[in-house]
Amino acid sequence: MEAIVKYLWLIPVLPLLAAGWGALLPRSRKRLAAALAIGSVALSGLLALWAFCATLNPPLIRHYRNWVWFDFGATSLQLGWVLDPLAAVMLVMVTLVSLLIFIYSLGYMAHDDNAARFFCFMALFAAAMLGIVIANSLLLFFVCWELVGLASYLLIGFWFQKPAAAAAAKKAFITTRIGDLGLLLGMLWLYSQSGTLLFYDNGHGCLEQSSLAPLLARATLGGMAVSTGISLLIFCGAVGKSGQVPLHVWLPDAMEGPTPVSALIHAATMVAAGVFLVARMFPLMSNSLNPATGSSALHVVTWVGAITAVFAASIAVAQNDIKRILAYSTVSQLGYMMMGLGVGGVAVGMFHLITHACFKALLFLGAGSVIHGCSGGQDIRRMGGLRKFMPLTFVTYAVGTMALCGVPLFFAGFWSKEEILHAARHWPVSNIPFCLGVAAAFLTAFYMTRQVAYVFFGKPADAAQAHPSPRESPPVMTVPLAILAVLAILVGFLGTPAWPWFQSYLTGEPARFTLGKIFDRPQLNLMFLSTIVIGAAIALGWRIYARAASQTSRDIDPLEKPMPAIFACLRNKFFVDEFYARTLIRWTSSFSVLADWLDRFVWGGAVWAVARLTLLLSFFNNDADESLVNQSFDNGCEGLRNSGRLLALFQNGQVQRYLRVIGVAFAALVLLLFWGCA
Numbered sequence: 001m002e003a004i005v006k007y008l009w010l011i012p013v014l015p016l017l018a019a020g021w022g023a024l025l026p027r028s029r030k031r032l033a034a035a036l037a038i039g040s041v042a043l044s045g046l047l048a049l050w051a052f053c054a055t056l057n058p059p060l061i062r063h064y065r066n067w068v069w070f071d072f073g074a075t076s077l078q079l080g081w082v083l084d085p086l087a088a089v090m091l092v093m094v095t096l097v098s099l100l101i102f103i104y105s106l107g108y109m110a111h112d113d114n115a116a117r118f119f120c121f122m123a124l125f126a127a128a129m130l131g132i133v134i135a136n137s138l139l140l141f142f143v144c145w146e147l148v149g150l151a152s153y154l155l156i157g158f159w160f161q162k163p164a165a166a167a168a169a170k171k172a173f174i175t176t177r178i179g180d181l182g183l184l185l186g187m188l189w190l191y192s193q194s195g196t197l198l199f200y201d202n203g204h205g206c207l208e209q210s211s212l213a214p215l216l217a218r219a220t221l222g223g224m225a226v227s228t229g230i231s232l233l234i235f236c237g238a239v240g241k242s243g244q245v246p247l248h249v250w251l252p253d254a255m256e257g258p259t260p261v262s263a264l265i266h267a268a269t270m271v272a273a274g275v276f277l278v279a280r281m282f283p284l285m286s287n288s289l290n291p292a293t294g295s296s297a298l299h300v301v302t303w304v305g306a307i308t309a310v311f312a313a314s315i316a317v318a319q320n321d322i323k324r325i326l327a328y329s330t331v332s333q334l335g336y337m338m339m340g341l342g343v344g345g346v347a348v349g350m351f352h353l354i355t356h357a358c359f360k361a362l363l364f365l366g367a368g369s370v371i372h373g374c375s376g377g378q379d380i381r382r383m384g385g386l387r388k389f390m391p392l393t394f395v396t397y398a399v400g401t402m403a404l405c406g407v408p409l410f411f412a413g414f415w416s417k418e419e420i421l422h423a424a425r426h427w428p429v430s431n432i433p434f435c436l437g438v439a440a441a442f443l444t445a446f447y448m449t450r451q452v453a454y455v456f457f458g459k460p461a462d463a464a465q466a467h468p469s470p471r472e473s474p475p476v477m478t479v480p481l482a483i484l485a486v487l488a489i490l491v492g493f494l495g496t497p498a499w500p501w502f503q504s505y506l507t508g509e510p511a512r513f514t515l516g517k518i519f520d521r522p523q524l525n526l527m528f529l530s531t532i533v534i535g536a537a538i539a540l541g542w543r544i545y546a547r548a549a550s551q552t553s554r555d556i557d558p559l560e561k562p563m564p565a566i567f568a569c570l571r572n573k574f575f576v577d578e579f580y581a582r583t584l585i586r587w588t589s590s591f592s593v594l595a596d597w598l599d600r601f602v603w604g605g606a607v608w609a610v611a612r613l614t615l616l617l618s619f620f621n622n623d624a625d626e627s628l629v630n631q632s633f634d635n636g637c638e639g640l641r642n643s644g645r646l647l648a649l650f651q652n653g654q655v656q657r658y659l660r661v662i663g664v665a666f667a668a669l670v671l672l673l674f675w676g677c678a
Helices: 002-006 010-023 030-054 085-108 115-134 138-156 163-194 209-217 226-241 250-256 259-268 270-280 296-316 322-344 346-373 391-405 412-425 432-456 462-466 475-494 501-507 515-519 521-549 564-571 573-649 655-677
Strands: 063-072 075-083
Touching: 002 030, 002 063, 002 075, 010 030, 010 115, 030 085, 030 115, 075 085, 075 115, 075 138, 085 115, 085 259, 085 270, 085 346, 085 475, 085 501, 115 138, 115 259, 115 270, 138 163, 138 226, 138 250, 138 259, 138 270, 163 209, 163 226, 163 250, 209 226, 226 270, 226 296, 250 259, 250 322, 259 270, 259 322, 259 346, 270 322, 270 346, 296 322, 296 432, 296 573, 322 346, 322 412, 322 432, 346 391, 346 412, 346 475, 346 501, 391 412, 391 432, 391 475, 391 521, 412 432, 412 475, 412 521, 432 521, 515 521, 564 573
Parallel strands: none
Antiparallel strands: 063 075
16 A cells, blocks of 8 residues: 555646646647647546555555645644545545546537546646545645636536536536635634644644544533534535535526536536545544444534435425426435435445446436437426437436435345434434424325436437437447446446445445344335335326326426426525525625715725825925925025135135234234224
């Protein structure tokens, strides 16, 4: 392992160099830019695979390298990178999924004139995410975290000529900055309390016991442990990046970017960064005064995740844009991951992150294939019967859908969701997150059945004349779909109750194959419940929407007729954006108007008054200086100069004049004496 640790920094640096080189290329060299991006990620993937293989031997091994960035006074600020099972599995996932998305982009962006710039930004995105994964310092983590935000801004607004894309990019950037402010404050607080931002440093890192124990012993003014307060601030960053309630509003709008960007954001990079942040900081967040019930920070993580899961899933039921449905699905699944971290720990949440990366990348790329085949159409009501025209896309999309829905036994999503629901079922604090998780699972299966029925079954809608001849995508796009479909099936078997290899890998324990664990009564009951819930949702969705898909007119949703008010609320996303527009945004706008008025008329007026007073004083000062001081000084100097000239007449060095003066003076003296005597 020591050998790969020396070269671990190359994993993010290679795509970063490709991005830098790609930025210097002219627009016409898009093939070279694509080759640089794909080649760099492929090489990073090989190094990631080497790092992963180095962590396979138990017990749990963690290696890190720290180095001094700069000194200030007697203090040194250090950065570093770390390799452990958590980082290794994320490196493999990010590089593999990114590589497939990059290859897919060759076909999707083939006719875009700015493809060179696109691959430059994509390489930067991948490099920033890989930097997050290997960072052994919260400061380095934060630097890469902000680079992820920058890359997302550039890619979401890639088609900047579209006003909606430019607005979505700004919305994503500003919304995530709100969460990042909390992360920054938590980082500063952690440094002030522990004196370090290194995660691991020979027992003195901020995630090691020597730092965690004092944080637990100290309390804030409200009685909360300092570790809990810091954890909640850090979690704010995860809420923003991973689209959790209430900062979820940017993620659906991010669909304005190219579909490969959506796949990269929703599967391998940006939104996964928030979940990874909670997993990396888990030793701090689990630092609790009450080991029986867990830390209050993890309570917040659990509740936010559970609420987000069912909230976003309910909104997806009423959406019609194929990518927007998947976007709300991602928000919901991220809520699942947060809930899994809160109730079950790192292994439970991360297992769903890995499986979700495979099938959500598959679904987004499949949606991109549908959009590509339908000449840009994204409204599922305007599609229909595409399975006949796009069979490869249909089969792979169906696999991704079943994995997302959690169809039992053969799909990855089933096993990772089961782990989360099993942990939530035994959470000692409350059973409500479990109930919310079950409800979210039902809604997920329902809205995905609705989407598949509209897109691939039935007959084309009346508006399908806009794209009358759907066509299958080229192999450069369908081959990555096939690979991801295989992964969406196989990855789940790495974490089944019978063989919990993934969980054992992260914890450093040996994995044992025990088939009987599947048949444990609690496990079997939960699997049976999940099967019933998912089966009922698919059956209900098919019954409602298979008939609707066979009709040519689909403007009115079948659920809209019996419950128009509820459906309108779901279609309008619970009016959260409108609420923000009428409250926070309006207040901010009003405050900005007030600030502008104060700046112009109060502070600006005060500055104007001071300036005019200064000019008036300067006028009087100048007058006094010229008329009084200078005139008096000049007159004194002139008198002194005239006296000098007079005296100079007697000091000119001529002896004759001196004798005359003496003679005159002598004569005057004699006269004076005679005058006195007389």
